[in-house]
Amino acid sequence: MGVTLNPAQREAVEHGDGPLLVLAGAGSGKTGVITHRIARLCERGTPPQAILAVSFTNKAAAEMAERMIPLVGRQRAEKLWLSTFHSFGVRFLNEESRALGYPGRFVIFDQGDALGLVREIVRREGLADRKLDLYSVHSRISIWKNRGLSPEQVPVTDFEYDVIAREAYGHYQAGLRNMCAVDFDDLVCAPVNILREREDIREKWRARFRYMLVDEFQDTNRVQLDLVRLLANDRHNVTVVGDDDQSIYGWRGADVGNILDFEQHFRGAKIVKLETNYRSHTPILVVANEAIARSKRKRHDKVLRAFKGPGPKVKLTTLPDAETEAKLIAQEVRELENEGQRLGSIAVLYRSNLQARPVEEQLRVQGLPYRLFGGTKLFDKKEIKDAVAYLRVVVQPRDELSLRRIVNYPTRQIGDTTVERLTRYGRAYDLSFMQVLERIDRIPDVPAAAKRGTGLLLRALEKARHGLESGSLESVARTLFTDVGLERHFREDPNKSTQKRWHNIEYVLRSLERFSKRGGKKATLAGFLTRLTLDLSGEKEVAKEQITLSSLHASKGLEF
Template sequence: MATATLDLSSLNPEQYEAVVHPGGPMLIFAGAGSGKTRVITTRIARLLQDGVPPWRILAVTFTNKAAREMRERVEALAAAGAVRDMWIGTFHSVCARLLRTEGRAIGIDQSFVIYDDSEQLGTIREAIKSRGLDDKAIQPRMVLSEISRAKERLQSPDKYAQIATGHTENIIAEIYRDYDVRLRRANALDFDDILFFAHRLLEQAPTVREKYQEKFLHVLVDEYQDVNRAQYEIVQLLGGKHRNIVVVGDDDQSIYAWRGADVSLILRFSSDHPDAKIVKLERNYRSTGNILAAANAVISKNRGRADKRLWTENESGPMITLTQTGTERDEGMMIAEQVERLVASGRRKYGDFAVLYRTNAQSRPMEEAFLTYRIPHVLVGGQRFYERKEVRDMISYLRLAFNGRDDASFRRAVAVPSRGIGATSMQKLEDMARKREIPLMEAARDQALQTELKKAGAGLRVFIDVVARGAHVAEEGNVSAVLRELLTASGYVDMLRSEHTQEAEGRLENLQELLNVTSEYDATAEDPSLGGFLESVSLVADVDALKGENGEAVTLMTLHSAKGLEFPVVFLAGME
């Protein structure tokens, strides 16, 4: 299906070997800067050229940015329209798509919403409170982390309860079960549920499993060193029939153990597939010789790593500079001085620089130094677009218009703008919903309760009408129209305009940007829908913006955030 015969002449021998591999399992160890994205995309284009139908190819990545880049690169190599029918996406987006399409087989309603971090924490707090526990003694964040790890290990509430040992784990087991019930009642999934239930679907619904095993003739997975157990099992289940599973990764680049990644799984691939072809991409095209030599010297100390060593034909380049300072404040000032000197010389722009550190807490001395020198800078990991209050508020309205059972969104949306619904009225509403085991929206429709609540009851009627109007517009599929209706009908825009403050103006600008996002979605999505838009928002994992308004600012970020990025000048701060 390619527009022309692929030119493979510029590939090195190992890249060529990976691209033309005829079939069967293959493990590609791809060192940093070794051209792995090119290898994956060229292999996909080669499969299409050889006559594999696009819809029989599944390609999985770890970030939306990587999925977009893969799609664009394949599109440039393949016949027009071929990419449209392929499944290219993150683990979460692919699994969410599976659940929306086939989830009924295990009792998952296709209109589920995806709870973000704050909504998950809020639900955990409710579960803790309902059991008469103190959320200061049993910290919600700790409980949520433990439940997340359990789901990554594919442990259901019952399974976790069976293996729980000690007082704390037994309490967490009770909260886990309550948390799960609350999510199901709200027709909501958290991020870990998306993988957990996709695995359950493939494991417990043989008809669905066989359908997708037959469908996906080729399965390709990027960044395989970052998979957790659930993701590993999902790949094996989907690729289990044809066994054309190609995984690409580098155990030396495994940096996500803190969120469940298990580097041993990339090494386990060859034992699970003894006939797997192993290809090593060891030639680096990105770095200078000196940088590569230092990287090799450091990583060689790692234990249990695959045997490989990166090399390059690039020139040696400048030596790495090691500078010691007395304090972290001195370190920040030294970095700021060097940035200012290089920019003043005309050799560099502010956007050329990145300052990397291990944790966000280490950014403070750099920020203070840059403020002292009046150096424009952007802190990656600051408040992102979808975390801003007004954006979260309106997303809650949209989610409620899509799924009236979403209690977390109800609580947020009903409170703003103020409708005279105070804490006492909300408690009565919560009590009714809990006693009847119904969603808050359904309890809010109870006429007897509305009458009892008087002013608050009138506010509830107005709120119910606003959400209903949004849901009605959503039936047409135009998301920007739904948002406009909710912005106007809710009184949210009028509320901000009446404040006459600079902060309110900024919030209005953010809501306009959200409208731009919905308009872009309506124009580009294959089948635009409110549910599809909300899913895309929930799964966004990319950094919103790396640079300032004029595109020129020094970037401050953790090493984790910097993965896959490149800058002409990099400072590694806090190396001690």
């Protein structure tokens, strides 16, 4: 195959039919094993579209796609199903939208949208008489969904947040349905429910894929395991790659038991261990092996060996406080730079994001450029979230959270009192918020200015919807932002920092233009919004030579 594989790697690549568990230690070349196994399956005559390979991050999926091109050729590589669990869920739900039970398109709620829905439910239902950590409420709902528990199946406890989350769960699911929306968890949970309930759909998808490969299997949760099992064909041609010693996401629902008990889920599984590390020198692996060996939990036995051989010792330094520690880090970075190391090859890792602040301060003192990995992203900025909300309402008028976000932004005389009056009217007549706005002229006690503002908004949205039938995505979005006064709101503000925020919206428009050019006639506004929500935009504005600051969890999968 034109590449040198070690005996264990080749054994995994050459495996035929049946379940395969590849225990891949850190730096053992697991991505190469996955890509070469796919190439080998293609060589044996498997159509590329009959192979599904699932990675955990968009970065890993993109890297896999790039690696496949020289192995099987661009034409075959583009036919492979290479995705994350969530992007696979989008493709599945788009194809099986009738089974989802929504009329027309569905929208995908990101975490901010989901928290907004939880906030509205807690307020509307009077679930708490004090300010709550809404993230904690939503995270409980998320964990229950990923364990396959319906609102009725959630165990009863006396803990306040459990009680509130359990009460909100059913309303949360109803709210999603009413707005034709799914959240991130539904991108896996909904396909699992459909595959369970519809034998015809299950058999169709099982017949579609002859082979499945799953990377980072130690990080899968209960419902992701269920998806793999439901898609597996009669021969159980499932290859999973992972390392139980690298399981660090239990706090967000990952179940290391999925990889530890793989042989119980898929009887007769073959196990291959990749124990040669190509990334680190011996001293690093000695420390790692010793730390792992002290673990008291159940694990697959393996010991990593360094291909690179000896190297400098691992240095452990104990310091009196965080400030002294940060000064030492900045000093060490400066010394490494003076020795010729690129700043882009240096990373500072920490357990909690709170620990980054003193390090940031000292790097600034030293004049050392850095980036916060996993920090605030461009598409998380308020002005961009507002602009995207307009686009989402164009695609799906029933997206009530987005509609409420934009209804009076920029201001169009539809204040909180009017919104509350409209909300009560909608509840009384069982109408969506969009339907209420469309009937605003018939609703008593609504100020004339609010009616005029609503009319302008609705006409602009309708104009944009019709514009999508013939105009370019970028020009339709630009015209919409002008018609609703968004551009004027930023450009005419006397505050220069506010004016600069329009540049961020211009960046969205340029991104939309690039998306259109790449997709051609197949490019849709709904597709663009899906890519943004799944963080697939591929847009980066990061200088090349910057030190990376990252939490240990966020750094997983990166190399320096």
